[in-house]
Amino acid sequence: MQTWLDWYVSGSSASLRRMCEHFPKALDTLDAETRRRALSDDNFAFRLMLQGSRQAPAHALSAFGAFPGAQKVALETAVWQESLAPFCLETDRVPLAMALDREVVNELVGTRLSLEVRQYAREAVSRHGAIYLDIADRALLFGNTLQLCALFVTEAKGGVRFCAVFAEPGRKDVRRVAWLEGDDRLLTDQYHDRDVRKFQTHIGVFAPPLRSLVEIARDAGVDLHEVLKGLESFAYLATTYTLTEMEVAEGQAWEMLPHLPAGHERRLGRKAAANAKKFSLFRVWRVTARRLDRGQRKNSGEGWRLGHRVRVSGHYRLQPYGPKRSQRRLRWIAQHERGPRDGTPITPIVRVGSFHRQEVAL
Structure with a gap:
């Protein structure tokens, strides 16, 4: 098991068995061999549930x-399944998946990006259809109560859709939130919702x-x-860098x-469980910070000043x-000043005790 997505797939056969307890006729349309495999093979069960879930929202509403x-x-289920489907089912485009280590996450998160980078990443989303970023454990924490x-x-039809998976550090319970770029409306897993x-x-389903x-983040x-909003920029930067x-x-x-x-002979033998922990089901690039140009960023301090x-x-x-x-490469541009050389210099006001002192940036 190499990624969060691999962990999510594991246990799918057990989930399917629990679903059959609530809905005994859920697998009646399957032949005996398909049903037996679905209840014993996590990979097969996950793909089966994903295929069936495309019709599930309509059936639930009816x-x-x-x-x-x-x-x-x-x-929410329909949006979540749309995020997963390109990585598990056949599509006409090849999705992109990357596993980011802690160092590259620290370098890219919380930084600005140019409009050119944003446009490049959007074109990549259109080209691949779907992009998956796997985040190293505890690499991106918000306070001490939430990690990505x-x-x-x-x-998506309305633009670019993001779906983030959060968890409390050290726990397997995960929470989902989806949104469209630039849209403040959130679609969450809503375990807190009274309706x-x-x-x-x-329907007899128990959920904690x-x-x-929103409350968890506020407490953090x-x-x-x-x-x-910061995750949008982070995803675009990571995609462009990769x-x-x-x-x-x-x-x-x-x-x-x-x-x-899935279906490889080493996943079906007596060592299937051990191999599942060693190998990912998905083709995922291991992205590190070794190719990231950070020298200017580390040594620039506040950037050279021109009095602009x-x-x-x-x-x-x-x-x-x-x-x-004719080629492009992601590079960090250090803080600097621009404008007419004879323009008014920047004069930040610094409070010293009860007085104000002006420092002129030269």
């Missing part, structure tokens, strides 16, 4: 449309009464909406995590290079 909670569950486990970026809990009670993500001292370095190195920039596809009127904070951009400057 059967339980009178329950407001059913509508909320159906919508995974981030999905998919092309959803009434619906779950009606978890608090809302952060605003969830601001966190999600792909531009692959272009520079002609596809040899990164190693791939040990990989065995406008100070530009540090940010990432695509730097032209190569023959006729």
Whole structure:
């Protein structure tokens, strides 16, 4: 098991058995051999549930449309399955998956990016259809109560959709939140929602009464909406860094995590459980910070000063290079100042005791 997504797939056969306890006729349309395999093979069970879930929201609404909670569950489930499907089912585009180590996460998170980088990443989302970012354990913490486990970026009718998976450090319980780029409306797993809990009670499904993500984030001292906006930039930076370095190195920039596809003979033998822990089901690039140009960022301090009127904070951009400057590479641009040389110098006001002192940036 190499990624969070591998962990999520594991245990699917047990989940399917529990579902059959609540809905005994769920597998009646399957033949005996398919049913036996679905109840014993996690990979097969997950793909089966994913294929069936495409129709599940419509069936749920037709059967339980009178329950407001059913509508909320159906919508969130549909969005979640759309995020997963490109990595597990056949599609006409090849999705991109990357595993980011702690160092590269620390370098990219919380930094600005240029419009050119944002546009490059959006085009990558359109080209691949879906992008998966696997985050190293405890690499991205918000306070001490929330960590990011995974981030999905998919092309949607309304633009680019993000789906983040959070967990409390050291726990396996995960929470989901989805949103469209630039849209403040959030779609969560809603375990805290009263309507959803009434619906779950009606169909005999027990779910722990978890608090809302907004409350958890507030207790951690952060605003969830601001966190999600930052994750948009982080996802775009990570995508641009991964792909531009692959272009520079002609596809040899990164190693791939040990990989065995579903159905491989080593996943079916007596050592299947051991191999599942060693190999990922998915083709995932292992992305590190070793190719990230950070020298200017580390040594620049506050950046060199020209006495210009406008100070530009540090940010990432695509730097032209190569023959006729036709290629692009992600580079950190340190904080600097720009504007007319004879313009008014920047004069930040610094409070000293009860007085004010002006420092002129030269």
